[in-house]
Amino acid sequence: xxDTKYFxxxxxxxxxxxxxAIALGxxxxxxxxxxxxxxxxxxxxxxxxxxxxxxxxxxxxAESMLIGASLxxxxxAVWLVNARLYPMTVALMPLLMHKNQPRWxxxxxxxxxxxxxxxxxKDNYExxxxxxxxxxxxxxxxxxxxxxxxxxxxxxxxxxxLNKDMLIGxxxxxxxxxxxxxxxxxxxxxxxxxxxxGAILGPAxxxxxxxxxxxxxxxxxxxxxxxxxxxNGN
Amino acid sequence: MATNIxxxxxxxxxxxxxSRFLGVVSSExxxxxxxxxxxxxxxxYSTLAALIARIIxxxxxxxxxxxxxxxxxxVFLSIMVFYLTKKNLVYPTIFSAIILSIFSSYL
Numbered sequence: 604x605x606d607t608k609y610f611x612x613x614x615x616x617x618x619x620x621x622x623x624a625i626a627l628g629x630x631x632x633x634x635x636x637x638x639x640x641x642x643x644x645x646x647x648x649x650x651x652x653x654x655x656x657x658x659x660x661x662x663x664x665a666e667s668m669l670i671g672a673s674l675x676x677x678x679x680a681v682w683l684v685n686a687r688l689y690p691m692t693v694a695l696m697p698l699l700m701h702k703n704q705p706r707w708x709x710x711x712x713x714x715x716x717x718x719x720x721x722x723x724x725k726d727n728y729e730x731x732x733x734x735x736x737x738x739x740x741x742x743x744x745x746x747x748x749x750x751x752x753x754x755x756x757x758x759x760x761x762x763x764x765l766n767k768d769m770l771i772g773x774x775x776x777x778x779x780x781x782x783x784x785x786x787x788x789x790x791x792x793x794x795x796x797x798x799x800x801g802a803i804l805g806p807a808x809x810x811x812x813x814x815x816x817x818x819x820x821x822x823x824x825x826x827x828x829x830x831x832x833x834x835n836g837n
Numbered sequence: 838m839a840t841n842i843x844x845x846x847x848x849x850x851x852x853x854x855x856s857r858f859l860g861v862v863s864s865e866x867x868x869x870x871x872x873x874x875x876x877x878x879x880x881x882y883s884t885l886a887a888l889i890a891r892i893i894x895x896x897x898x899x900x901x902x903x904x905x906x907x908x909x910x911x912v913f914l915s916i917m918v919f920y921l922t923k924k925n926l927v928y929p930t931i932f933s934a935i936i937l938s939i940f941s942s943y944l
Contacts, residue, residue: 620925629934633899647842654850659888664849666897674848681852687884688853692860694881697869709864713857718885767899772938774900775911779933781889782912783919783926788882793875797882805887806894817891821884829879833872 605708609735613742616723617750623719626780627747628754630658633773635758636765637665645759652755656748657717658777660685683814687821691721698728699736708737715744722784723747793832800824907940 617624631652638648638661655661660681667677692713700709720743731739758765765773789795805820812819867873892900893908900908914936915929922928 620927622927625927626930629930637898643842647846650843651846651849654846655853657853660849660853662898664845668845674844677845678848678852681849682855684888685853686856687881687888688856689860689863690877690880690884692857693863693867693877694874696861696864697867697874700864709861710858713861714854716857716860721881767902768938768942770899771903771941772934774896774898775908775937776930776934778889778892779912779915780926780930781885782893783916783924783929785882785886785889786916786919787924787926793879794882797879798886801883801886802890804883805890808887809891809895813895817884817887821880821887824887825880825883826876828883829876832875832879 605741606735606738609731609738610742610745612731613739613744614746616727616743617746621723621726623723623747623780624750626777627719627750628757629773629776631751631754632758632761632765633770634658634661634665635755635760636762636770637662637758638755639759639762641665641668643759645756648755648759649752652752656714656751657685657688680814683818686818688716690821690825691718692716695721695724698724698733699740701734701737703734704737708741712737712741712744715740715748717747718781719784720744720747722781722788725788726784791832792835793828796828796831797825800828903937903941904944907937907944911937911940 616622634652635648638651639645643651651661651664655664663680663684664677667680672680695716696709696713720740723743724740727739728736785798789798801821801824804824805817808816808820867877893912894905896908911933915933918929918932919925
């Protein structure tokens, strides 16, 4: 059903110099502590990371609950911040699709799409034959997802010992990891332009709409980068 | 609020899975060699960059308690560490956490 050779090859991506484990761990430790302070039980905290597994979404959920937002508002806020998962999925799944593989693997494993797992897969897919990529991906996804769940538990238990300065230290780790990974991914005109323009236009649109800035800024930046790349041979 | 937590978790995860699910549905029709795929690839990287830049420049939560000049210095130094360690991702992440904790406790 799942080729264990490729599954474990993917699973091992949490080791080594490119490991996302520390970045993921640090941010989900912070989430675990945050959920405890919000009044979640340990089971509910685990359940939340287990089912959502997307950091900005969990943060928005926590912020919305703090201000007592309605379920509809929580839905819209989370959908907006996680809508980036749509282009990410479309930019990943065609690389993994193979006629010999069952469809359910794709619909189930898309749950693993989050920034770190996505960047790791993008960095490694060329080394794996197309037919085996989905099993390799399920390995990466299972590994990163397990780290996130485990770190949520640690954060929940350790929340009483984490002071404000430590939480601030934990909060910077994930963005730094993502920035370094994105810089490492800037190998073509299109990707380099996407990253640079996105980083400028995203915050610029914040002045117009804090809720929509990521989608608007990202859409315009990505489209300009695409056109630039097409004109100059990608 | 306690009785609602499970419902909130379901709503959050549904709102998140929706984009992933629709992404797979669209992927069934998009070839990896097509222009459409290249466009979506750009959109994915640019929205990610937009999100990360927003977290650094307009943070919510604990990062907002740190002055923005300190945040920029940390980002700059961490990128330097990334290059100095031949693109190792572990060192800059650990470095950033320690430096920021020190900065925020002593400044």
